[in-house]
Amino acid sequence: MEEQKNQQNQKEEQKREVVISAKNLSKIFSGRTVLKDINLDIYKGERLIIIGGSGCGKSTLLRCLINVYQPDCGSLKFFGTELVGLKDEKKMDEVRKRFGILFQNGALYNSLTVGENVALPIREHSNLAKSVIDIMVKVKLELVGLRDFGHLMPSQISGGMQKRVALARAIALDPEVLFYDEPTSGLDPIMTAVIDELIVELNKKMNMTSVVITHDMASAYRIAHRIVMLYKGEVIAQGTPEEIKNSQDKFVQQFTQGLADGPIPLRVSSKDFYEDLLEGVRPNEIR
Amino acid sequence: MIRTLGKAAIGFLKELSNFFYLTRDILYWIFIAPLKGKRIRTESIAYQIVRVGVRAIPIICLVLFLVGMILAVAMSPLLVRFGVPSLIANIIAVSVTREIGALLTALVMSGFAGASIAAEIGTMNVSEELMALETSALNPVYFLVVPRVLATAIALPCLVIISDVAGIVGGLITSRLLLDVSPSLYMQLTYESIEIRVLVYSTIKSVIFGMIIASLACYHGIKVRGGAEGVGKETTSSVVYSMIFIILANLVFSMFYNMYLEVYK
Ligand SMILES: Nc1ncnc2c1ncn2[C@@H]1O[C@H](COP(=O)(O)OP(=O)(O)OP(=O)(O)O)[C@@H](O)[C@H]1O
Numbered sequence: 001m002e003e004q005k006n007q008q009n010q011k012e013e014q015k016r017e018v019v020i021s022a023k024n025l026s027k028i029f030s031g032r033t034v035l036k037d038i039n040l041d042i043y044k045g046e047r048l049i050i051i052g053g054s055g056c057g058k059s060t061l062l063r064c065l066i067n068v069y070q071p072d073c074g075s076l077k078f079f080g081t082e083l084v085g086l087k088d089e090k091k092m093d094e095v096r097k098r099f100g101i102l103f104q105n106g107a108l109y110n111s112l113t114v115g116e117n118v119a120l121p122i123r124e125h126s127n128l129a130k131s132v133i134d135i136m137v138k139v140k141l142e143l144v145g146l147r148d149f150g151h152l153m154p155s156q157i158s159g160g161m162q163k164r165v166a167l168a169r170a171i172a173l174d175p176e177v178l179f180y181d182e183p184t185s186g187l188d189p190i191m192t193a194v195i196d197e198l199i200v201e202l203n204k205k206m207n208m209t210s211v212v213i214t215h216d217m218a219s220a221y222r223i224a225h226r227i228v229m230l231y232k233g234e235v236i237a238q239g240t241p242e243e244i245k246n247s248q249d250k251f252v253q254q255f256t257q258g259l260a261d262g263p264i265p266l267r268v269s270s271k272d273f274y275e276d277l278l279e280g281v282r283p284n285e286i287r
Numbered sequence: 288m289i290r291t292l293g294k295a296a297i298g299f300l301k302e303l304s305n306f307f308y309l310t311r312d313i314l315y316w317i318f319i320a321p322l323k324g325k326r327i328r329t330e331s332i333a334y335q336i337v338r339v340g341v342r343a344i345p346i347i348c349l350v351l352f353l354v355g356m357i358l359a360v361a362m363s364p365l366l367v368r369f370g371v372p373s374l375i376a377n378i379i380a381v382s383v384t385r386e387i388g389a390l391l392t393a394l395v396m397s398g399f400a401g402a403s404i405a406a407e408i409g410t411m412n413v414s415e416e417l418m419a420l421e422t423s424a425l426n427p428v429y430f431l432v433v434p435r436v437l438a439t440a441i442a443l444p445c446l447v448i449i450s451d452v453a454g455i456v457g458g459l460i461t462s463r464l465l466l467d468v469s470p471s472l473y474m475q476l477t478y479e480s481i482e483i484r485v486l487v488y489s490t491i492k493s494v495i496f497g498m499i500i501a502s503l504a505c506y507h508g509i510k511v512r513g514g515a516e517g518v519g520k521e522t523t524s525s526v527v528y529s530m531i532f533i534i535l536a537n538l539v540f541s542m543f544y545n546m547y548l549e550v551y552k
């Protein structure tokens with residue numbers, strides 16, 4: 001019975017269209033390997049969650065997937081178009097119009113008001129009348145609960161609100177693929193639930209493929225169709241929320257259950273630490 | 288030693304080629320894209336003209352007015368000795384309209400407009416706004432750089448005309464006080480020694496200066512890496528480089544003038 005289900009699932013997966021396909025993606029920053037041999041297929045209409053500790057390369061992976069960073073090796077296909085080494089700006093722009101991004105720090109345009117931030121992509125990529133755009137902006141802001149804040153500048157609203165504005169801007173053009181870099185960090189629990197719900201809703205109603213980076217396991221389980229875990233720039237586990245929850249892998253367990261002790265060395269082993277501290281100190285200097 | 292020199296040379300060539308690419312993009316968006324139906328962002332240009340140009344008027348008037356006075360003070364003993372005090376009007380008119388007005392205005396503007404543009408774009412870079420623009424298929428060169436370059440290129444010649452007037456007025460007041468040259472005589476001589484040719488030359492020159500200032504500022508803003516410190520560093524470089532390039536360009540321009548335009552050869 002179980003097996004049959006699994007096979008069915010696999011068949012379904014094969015049928016589904018691959019939106020983004022990364023093969024052997026690596027990224028090196030000044031000699032340090034930040035991403036190593038990432039193989040990842042993202043299917044149309046799925047909600048993929050990427051989890052992993054701070055500094056493990058999640059944002060870097062996202063930036064590679066949207067082609068802001070050129071990976072050092074590997075290939076990256078977006079709806080079948082190879083993006084690595086793509087020089088044609090026009091083609092690239094066509095691809096860019098099909099996805100939306102919520103950056104980790106919001107990245108709002110500080111010289112524009114909240115409303116103008118959301119309106120800018122619509123205004124530039126369509127010929128709609130101003131009154132229509134105003135309505136669209138209101139709708140998007142209402143979705144994130146900020147309809148009354150359209151006239152304020154980004155510096156006049158809180159960090160969590162900025163993040164929600166950034167989300168409204170990311171969905172302004174109803175993209176096919178939406179990347180979220182920690183959409184709920186810095187939000188209160190209620191707002192977190194609202195945004196999680198919004199992510200699910202956007203995905204269901206508009207069939208928006210969603211790639212969500214998060215630290216928050218509760219959110220991850222709530223949203224995910226599939227979870228991928230990164231550790232030190234490598235994919236160490238992937239599967240359905242159930243599979244991740246019941247994983248026997250020590251690394252995965254430590255992360256999902258939030259344990260301080262485990263194989264992931266958060267507190268550096270004391271021997272290293274003392275050696276590091278005393279490096280370059282001559283014994284006779286210590287009294 | 289050779290290795291470090293080689294590294295420096297390669298770094299310099301890289302910078303040069305990056306700047307070349309930016310310049311090429313700017314020229315594309317100014318001259319070719321409008322032909323393909325891409326709108327020129329007039330409202331953005333107007334806003335930038337006010338920001339970089341109009342607000343600079345007081346400081347530029349002050350600087351040129353004082354420089355006009357300095358020129359008059361410095362020349363007056365010599366002119367008195369040769370018995371031609373009224374020649375002061377010709378000297379100031381020619382030197383200010385031909386070189387000093389444009390040069391000093393451009394130098395002041397590389398501090399006034401250049402630094403502000405570099406810091407602004409650098410800050411946008413640090414807060415990932417440039418990345419956000421690019422990933423929404425909005426070209427930062429088209430959106431941010433071109434309006435600033437055009438605005439500075441339009442504002443600078445206007446500022447130079449104003450600065451010429453300020454310099455001449457400075458000279459007029461000083462020569463009235465020191466040399467007892469009557470204002471009407473001074474204005475008469477000034478009028479006679481200003482040539483259309485010189486004004487055209489100085490206008491073209493200042494358009495180029497404006498483009499140098501803004502494109503270098505944008506280049507350094509885009510180049511910023513690593514937080515507020517990076518912004519400060521690149522802002523300084525932007526001012527330093529634009530001063531150097533403006534002075535070099537001015538030297539080339541004035542040699543060109545002497546070769547092809549000078550009538551008193
Ligand atoms: N532009 C860059 N230049 C050099 N190193 C970088 C750059 N961007 C990221 N890194 C390095 O890559 C590693 C991964 O960074 P990344 O931002 O992807 O982490 P992250 O998983 O998103 O962490 P967090 O959860 O804290 O956001 C870090 O160690 C960082 O130092």
Ligand SMILES: [Mg+2]
Pocket residue numbers: 058059060104181
């Ligand atoms: Mg991150």
